[in-house]
Ligand SMILES: CC(=O)[C@@H](O)[C@H](O)COP(=O)(O)O
């Protein structure tokens with residue numbers, strides 16, 4: 001079986017979280033994005049939450065205009081986010097579910113139940129040449145829904161995998177691998193992300209159909225101790241070793 005090259009997308013949301021703790025402009029997520037690119041990131045991911053708790057509209061403008069590597073904008077399926085995406089035309093847009101009160105993205109999008117709501121978002125983003133991705137659970141029904149929606153990419157939510165251990169984690173890993181195989185067989189490029197760390201990335205990176213991992217919170221946390229360059233480089237090495 002052929003093994004797809006695996007890209008690393010570095011999510012810089014939580015550089016903005018630290019900046020926003022003091023309300024100024026330091027540390028700058030765009031500087032973090034440039035450092036991550038220099039350290040080997042293949043792309044940058046940023047989630048413009050509806051409540052703007054970390055990344056801001058101005059961050060997205062600067063990332064979209066200034067980056068030398070592709071930007072993946074994570075966005076809820078709302079008219080406001082769609083108009084921001086269409087204004088800045090990032091390389092990719094990943095539609096994610098969002099709840100105002102959640103601490104982080106708790107699960108995947110219900111692409112099956114939300115078909116009628118999601119269809120115009122997928123169509124408009126595609127018409128603007130933005131590579132649309134749906135952030136879904138590794139569930140065959142959700143992959144089928146992504147196929148019907150015409151999404152070229154899905155990203156599997158690995159948060160559940162990240163929190164499980166032992167046999168339960170092995171079962172979840174199998175689900176992710178099966179979902180990735182189903183997506184690839186149907187011409188959809190599978191990605192994965194959420195909650196990935198140095199300790200749990202290897203079995204995910206070993207899934208041959210996966211083309212991209214998006215990793216943020218852990219890398220930014222680790223950067224406090226070792227620097228961003230070292231944390232990105234080590235993640236890149238672990239991904240390459242697992243392949
Ligand atoms: C969709 C997703 O998984 C990322 O956006 C990640 O969750 C970082 O953002 P939050 O920590 O705000 O959820």
Ligand SMILES: NCC(=O)COP(=O)(O)O
Pocket residue numbers: 011045155192193194195196214215216217218
């Ligand atoms: N889509 C997942 C992502 O961008 C990063 O998630 P996390 O590593 O911050 O949990």
